[in-house]
Amino acid sequence: MRVLVTGYNGQLGFDLVRRLELLGIDCKGVDIQDFDLTQEADVMNYIRDYAPDTVVHCAAFTAVDRAEEARELCFAVNVTGTENVAKACQAIGARLMYFSTDYVFKGEGDQAFEIDEPYDAQGYYGLTKALGEVKVREYVDRHFIVRISWVFGANGNNFVKTMLRLGQEKTELTVVADQIGSPTYTYDLCFLLTDMLQSEKYGTYHASNEGICSWADFATAIMQEAGLSCQVRPVTSDQYPTKAVRPKNSRLSKRSLDEAGFKRLPTWQDALKRYLQELG
Ligand SMILES: NC(=O)c1ccc[n+]([C@@H]2O[C@H](COP(=O)([O-])OP(=O)(O)OC[C@H]3O[C@@H](n4cnc5c(N)ncnc54)[C@H](OP(=O)(O)O)[C@@H]3O)[C@@H](O)[C@H]2O)c1
Known part of the structure; x- marks a missing residue:
């Protein structure tokens, strides 16, 4: 296997390259300094030259609130950029792994969303990630689409790091309690992703640590653990308005993971403990 990983400077790309290297898999992590996803010819030339058999596309415009104003850039990176990567994979016959999000759903009710729930994104970021999924399916038959949520990893910024910083500066914090979902530790996720990459079980999956919580529950656990x-x-x-509307219900069903025989991730509480040790 020869794997090209985009978004190497980000949370997931960084950890995935680390895991692939540990497994002795031939891989390379790239980011915007290597090529800009929005430039079709650059994407095609780079991917043709490196000639991977698998591209893992972690790069994205991930600033959910900023996306409401920077729509053009968000679309260019998440939709056109993904289309460029998918076209290059098609041209060289490579497989493609793409990451999507719980934000592609409206997020009503209290049931876990199955993989074939219709898209109904509340915000612009979610819409562009859904359109990215469409591009992947359009160009590359041998694809994995993995929808993840509330990601935290060693490299880059995330909710846990923000809470740790604010928790040292303040005596009290307000955190939303009516958005329910599951955090995803990139370290744990990468075990699943490398299992997938070493299989031919293509398709759409949901992956996050086990268990559900609200952002307030998550923040409380972070303060306690730290x-x-x-x-x-x-x-x-309503008391904490943000530019982008977020789903209240981000529960993602793991049915397709189970049916394909993939192992679920550990609980988010266990992941959080290990993450704080990793941060040191
Ligand atoms: N973070 C979450 O909570 C979350 C939740 C669900 C799904 N996801 C999805 O999971 C994947 C990985 O997320 P993550 O948290 O690891 O993302 P991240 O930390 O924001 O990393 C994304 C990387 O993509 C790069 N990038 C942005 N625009 C680019 C361009 N035009 N050309 C090349 N590279 C570009 C970024 O570079 P710059 O930093 O220089 O812009 C950054 O290094 C993404 O597809 C994301 O949509 C994330």
Whole structure:
């Protein structure tokens, strides 16, 4: 296997390259300094030259609130950029792994969403990630689409790092309690992803750590685990307005993972403990 990983400077791409290297798999991580996803010819030339048999496309415009204003750039990276990668994979016969999000769904009710739930994104970022999925399916038959949620990893910024910082600066924090989902630790996710890459079980999957919580529950657990005395005060989404509307229900069904015989991730509480040790 020869794997090209985009988004190497980000959370997931960085950890995935680390895991592939540990397994002795021939791989290379690239980011915007190697080529800009929005430039079709650059993407095609780079991928043709490196000649991977698999591209793992972690790069994306991930600033959910900024996406509401920077629509053109968000579309260029998440839709056109993904189309460029998918076309290059098609041209050289490579497989493609793409990451999507719980934000492609409207997120009502309290049931877990199956993989074939119709898209109904609330925000622009979610819409572009859904359109990216469409491009992957259009150009590359041998694809994995993995929808993940609430990602945290060693490299880059995320909710846990923000809570650790604010928890040291403040005595009380308000955090939304009416958005329910599952955090995803990139370290754990990468075990699943490398299992997938070593299989031919193509298709769409949902993957996150086991168990559900609200952002306020997650923040409370972070403070407790880190030994911070900062109090987390639960609020509603209405009391904490953001530019992008987020789904209230981000529960993702793992049925397709189970049916394909892939192992689920550990619980988010267990992942959080190990993540704080990793951060040191
Ligand atoms: N983070 C989450 O909570 C979350 C949740 C669900 C799904 N996902 C999806 O999971 C995947 C990985 O997320 P992540 O958290 O690892 O993302 P991340 O940390 O934001 O990393 C994304 C990387 O893509 C790069 N990039 C942006 N525009 C580019 C361009 N035009 N050309 C080349 N590279 C470009 C970024 O570079 P710059 O930093 O220089 O812009 C960054 O290094 C993404 O597809 C994301 O949509 C993430």
